[in-house]
Amino acid sequence: MAMTWKLLKQLRPPPYTATASTSLHRPRFLNFQNATRLFSDQPPLPPPSGEPPPIPPPQNSHSPSPSSLNQAELAKFAAIAGTWWDSEGPFKPLHAMNPTRLAFIRSTLCRHFRRDPLSARPFEGLKFIDVGCGGGILSEPLARMGASVTGVDAVEKNIKIARLHADLDPVTSSIEYHCTTAEKLVDEQRSFDAVFALEVIEHVANPAEFCKSLSALTVPDGATVISTINRSMRAYATAIIAAEYLLHWLPKGTHQWSSFLTPEELVLILERASISVQEMAGFAYNPLTGRWSISDDVSVNFIAYGTKTETATL
Amino acid sequence: MNSLIRRKLVENAYRLKLSHKGFCTGAAAKVSSSNGAQPSNDHVGQQKSSNKSEPHDIAIVGGGMVGMALACSLARMPMTKHLKVAIIDSNPALSNGLSIKKEDPPDARVSTVTPATISLFKDIGAWKYVEQHRHAYFDQMQVWDYTGLGYTRYDARDVHKEYLGCVVENKVLHSSLLSCMQDTDFQKTIYPSRLSSMALNPGILSMGMNSTSSGLNERGNLAKLDLSDGNSLYAKLVVGADGSKSRVRELAGFKTTGWKYSQNAIICTVEHHAENRCAWQRFLPTGPIALLPIGDNFSNIVWTMNPEEATDRKSMVEDDFVKAVNSALDYGFGPHPKSSNFGSGGIFSWFKTDTTICANECFKVPPKVMKLASERMVFPLSLMHANNYVSKHVVLIGDAAHTVHPLAGQGVNLGFGDAFSLSRIISEGIAVGTDISEVNLLKKYEAERKTANVTMMAILDGFQRAYSVDFGPLNVLRAAAFHGAQYIPPLKRSIISYASGDQRLPIFS
Ligand SMILES: Cc1cc2nc3c(=O)[nH]c(=O)nc-3n(C[C@H](O)[C@H](O)[C@H](O)COP(=O)(O)OP(=O)(O)OC[C@H]3O[C@@H](n4cnc5c(N)ncnc54)[C@H](O)[C@@H]3O)c2cc1C
Numbered sequence: 001m002a003m004t005w006k007l008l009k010q011l012r013p014p015p016y017t018a019t020a021s022t023s024l025h026r027p028r029f030l031n032f033q034n035a036t037r038l039f040s041d042q043p044p045l046p047p048p049s050g051e052p053p054p055i056p057p058p059q060n061s062h063s064p065s066p067s068s069l070n071q072a073e074l075a076k077f078a079a080i081a082g083t084w085w086d087s088e089g090p091f092k093p094l095h096a097m098n099p100t101r102l103a104f105i106r107s108t109l110c111r112h113f114r115r116d117p118l119s120a121r122p123f124e125g126l127k128f129i130d131v132g133c134g135g136g137i138l139s140e141p142l143a144r145m146g147a148s149v150t151g152v153d154a155v156e157k158n159i160k161i162a163r164l165h166a167d168l169d170p171v172t173s174s175i176e177y178h179c180t181t182a183e184k185l186v187d188e189q190r191s192f193d194a195v196f197a198l199e200v201i202e203h204v205a206n207p208a209e210f211c212k213s214l215s216a217l218t219v220p221d222g223a224t225v226i227s228t229i230n231r232s233m234r235a236y237a238t239a240i241i242a243a244e245y246l247l248h249w250l251p252k253g254t255h256q257w258s259s260f261l262t263p264e265e266l267v268l269i270l271e272r273a274s275i276s277v278q279e280m281a282g283f284a285y286n287p288l289t290g291r292w293s294i295s296d297d298v299s300v301n302f303i304a305y306g307t308k309t310e311t312a313t314l
Numbered sequence: 315m316n317s318l319i320r321r322k323l324v325e326n327a328y329r330l331k332l333s334h335k336g337f338c339t340g341a342a343a344k345v346s347s348s349n350g351a352q353p354s355n356d357h358v359g360q361q362k363s364s365n366k367s368e369p370h371d372i373a374i375v376g377g378g379m380v381g382m383a384l385a386c387s388l389a390r391m392p393m394t395k396h397l398k399v400a401i402i403d404s405n406p407a408l409s410n411g412l413s414i415k416k417e418d419p420p421d422a423r424v425s426t427v428t429p430a431t432i433s434l435f436k437d438i439g440a441w442k443y444v445e446q447h448r449h450a451y452f453d454q455m456q457v458w459d460y461t462g463l464g465y466t467r468y469d470a471r472d473v474h475k476e477y478l479g480c481v482v483e484n485k486v487l488h489s490s491l492l493s494c495m496q497d498t499d500f501q502k503t504i505y506p507s508r509l510s511s512m513a514l515n516p517g518i519l520s521m522g523m524n525s526t527s528s529g530l531n532e533r534g535n536l537a538k539l540d541l542s543d544g545n546s547l548y549a550k551l552v553v554g555a556d557g558s559k560s561r562v563r564e565l566a567g568f569k570t571t572g573w574k575y576s577q578n579a580i581i582c583t584v585e586h587h588a589e590n591r592c593a594w595q596r597f598l599p600t601g602p603i604a605l606l607p608i609g610d611n612f613s614n615i616v617w618t619m620n621p622e623e624a625t626d627r628k629s630m631v632e633d634d635f636v637k638a639v640n641s642a643l644d645y646g647f648g649p650h651p652k653s654s655n656f657g658s659g660g661i662f663s664w665f666k667t668d669t670t671i672c673a674n675e676c677f678k679v680p681p682k683v684m685k686l687a688s689e690r691m692v693f694p695l696s697l698m699h700a701n702n703y704v705s706k707h708v709v710l711i712g713d714a715a716h717t718v719h720p721l722a723g724q725g726v727n728l729g730f731g732d733a734f735s736l737s738r739i740i741s742e743g744i745a746v747g748t749d750i751s752e753v754n755l756l757k758k759y760e761a762e763r764k765t766a767n768v769t770m771m772a773i774l775d776g777f778q779r780a781y782s783v784d785f786g787p788l789n790v791l792r793a794a795a796f797h798g799a800q801y802i803p804p805l806k807r808s809i810i811s812y813a814s815g816d817q818r819l820p821i822f823s
């Protein structure tokens with residue numbers, strides 16, 4: 001039966017066999033670890049070199065559109081911008097999560113816009129904006145699903161990568177990419193049928209103001225979709241997370257946890273921005289398959305879809 | 315916090331059901347060139363080049379049974395029916411719409427399709443065409459052994475099914491799929507040619523930005539296929555459905571694992587006096603012989619033996635061959651097994667047997683063969699498995715990914731399983747806006763099918779080794795295995811279920 005064995009060996013090697021029992025004992029922990037390792041494979045953070053000069057987080061309440069930029073965060077993304085489309089690179093978790101979050105978007109927005117859920121391009125004719133689009137991991141599928149997509153990001157390098165990659169496929173080459181911020185687009189009085197900010201809010205300077213900008217970009221009765229990491233994860237912070245995430249990723253002294261939101265807080269600040277959350281879901285990570293699935297456990301990563309209730313008064 | 319509205323989300327709430335409504339009928343396939351073999355076809359050049367410049371979403375290389383099953387399935391699913399698909403095959407049946415008649419003589423090449431395959435064929439609307447031609451459902455299966463020690467009978471009723479499978483000639487399956495695809499308004503182009511070379515341009519950004527941006531053009535994310543008639547085409551995804559000697563597999567550099575057995579199989583169709591409704595298999599000292607009903611008064615024979623014997627039996631006069639077949643299926647090599655051999659003590663007394671044997675489970679002698687109804691074909695037994703099924707832009711299905719010997723008639727069922735799995739995964743990918751050439755998407759297909767295929771191949775390999783050699787002690791074990799299978803219903807049930815394609819084998823559970 002040597003041949004049989006040879007054949008059987010061709011099945012995927014079960015990488016988790018050795019540790020399967022441990023991982024099953026601590027599923028939460030693994031969830032957490034994987035969720036927080038969104039960018040953990042990055043090379044050691046280069047010291048934020050003078051370019052661009054770090055400006056202090058702006059708290060200028062007098063300005064009509066306070067900046068959402070958090071320079072320390074942006075420097076991290078600029079440093080690894082070349083790896084956006086390497087599905088085994090630092091952004092692997094975003095790639096892995098993508099089908100799952102798009103399934104949520106498809107099902108909620110087909111209902112919202114009364115589109116045929118069996119259509120290959122259900123969002124045909126709708127204007128979407130992807131705020132903090134990075135390399136375009138979300139923008140491209142949205143374009144393939146028929147939407148007219150605008151992607152914006154505060155990091156110029158990201159926009160360049162996004163442009164190059166989208167041009168590889170005629171279906172995605174119609175995406176408009178700009179290096180700008182949500183608040184600048186508000187100033188330009190742009191508006192969209194649906195506004196997306198996935199895995200961005202935890203990196204911005206002022207989440208509440210940021211949500212107001214997102215709301216201002218949404219047409220009345222439009223949709224807003226936001227996803228982020230749950231702050232309550234802090235409860236699970238262990239040595240590994242502290243080392244790999246807190247110390248590695250975030251320069252010491254950043255009060256980063258405080259910009260992570262709980263689902264309740266997100267609902268609240270969205271409500272203050274005239275967005276009423278209709279549905280919320282969590283993402284569960286299965287360490288055995290390496291796949292994400294939608295669950296009602298919002299304790300780790302979560303995604304919310306809301307509708308613009310009235311014209312926001314900013 | 316009560317302001318939190320949390321609704322339970324059912325994943326895949328938007329079930330990707332097949333839509334059976336509104337198919338345009340009679341939309342004939344676009345044929346890129348009416349006589350592809352001729353080099354001087356400038357008169358169709360206009361039409362051809364318009365086809366050519368437009369890149370295809372999917373190029374299916376090989377329009378055999380498995381390639382056509384994929385095309386049909388894509389044509390029928392709401393998420394994929396808009397795809398632009400090219401089918402490359404020089405088989406004239408594809409472009410001319412081969413017409414087969416019910417009264418045509420039977421072919422030697424048949425397939426036993428499992429209930430799982432049948433229901434997939436029904437889903438895509440191809441089974442009704444099969445039913446218009448010769449086919450044979452069978453609800454019984456008898457497996458026994460020349461030593462007279464053991465036998466087992468399987469009955470569809472044991473697994474609460476109407477039938478265990480259906481035997482259909484390959485040409486019937488192929489033309490049914492073709493008719494089924496012709497029923498849709500699927501945007502397909504048939505290239506009556508063969509793939510000669512292929513250029514895969516990996517997206518320059520896939521490995522990061524280190525590669526230069528100069529190589530960027532609008533074809534950057536496409537594979538280029540060159541055909542033997544000088545045509546070429548571009549596609550996002552190339553599906554290798556080009557059989558066991560797959561050119562796609564070779565050009566994409568997939569490695570294979572495989573081995574030959576020192577055995578050959580003779581395949582032919584024979585005629586009886588009356589209709590056969592049972593699938594028969596007897597293990598002989600030289601290897602198994604199987605007699606499968608194929609409808610009307612015909613049966614198909616797959617007889618395994620050593621290569622010299624096979625050559626002899628292929629060339630011997632028809633009467634002698636028929637005699638040899640009848641002997642092999644009856645008293646040749648040894649006595650009929652008697653159910654009373656076991657059950658009461660003896661070396662098998664440790665089997666706690668449930669001895670309620672119903673009448674129809676008693677040993678039966680297969681119907682006599684009257685004469686040959688087709689040529690005799692001989693081919694070597696081998697197993698081949700591609701170590702990978704996917705890479706960026708390329709995916710293998712059917713015999714291109716795995717070839718099994720026809721012992722269990724599973725070859726094409728595995729291929730159909732591949733075709734339907736791939737079309738479903740492409741459909742799920744499109745639903746969430748995924749690029750269909752994305753390796754991560756294709757890997758899902760590979761993971762799903764490798765398990766199923768390798769499991770089946772391991773079983774066939776095990777069968778082959780256990781049943782092809784005549785070792786004294788092994789016969790006893792073999793008899794015990796039959797005995798066990800006959801009397802331990804759960805085991806027997808799972809064997810039937812697995813062979814009929816609706817269950818993962820319990821060894822992995
Ligand atoms: C003699 C014989 C008897 C068999 N008997 C049985 C049986 O009883 N039961 C059973 O289940 N299985 C049997 N099999 C196996 C079964 O036929 C295969 O599993 C099945 O045909 C696989 O289908 P496929 O579409 O993957 O490949 P094929 O049927 O091999 O189709 C491949 C197609 O690709 C085309 N092609 C090849 N190269 C190129 C190229 N370079 N460019 C374009 N097109 C190309 C060919 O023209 C062909 O149409 C038998 C096989 C053989 C050889």
Ligand SMILES: C[S@@+](CC[C@H](N)C(=O)[O-])C[C@H]1O[C@@H](n2cnc3c(N)ncnc32)[C@H](O)[C@@H]1O
Pocket residue numbers: 068069070073074077094131132133134135136137138152153154155158180181182197198199200203204205
């Ligand atoms: C984790 S990535 C998410 C990328 C993308 N939304 C996705 O989910 O695939 C966060 C992105 O937000 C961008 N970003 C951070 N702060 C921003 C801001 N204030 N305005 C616009 N983009 C910002 C970063 O440059 C980075 O590309």
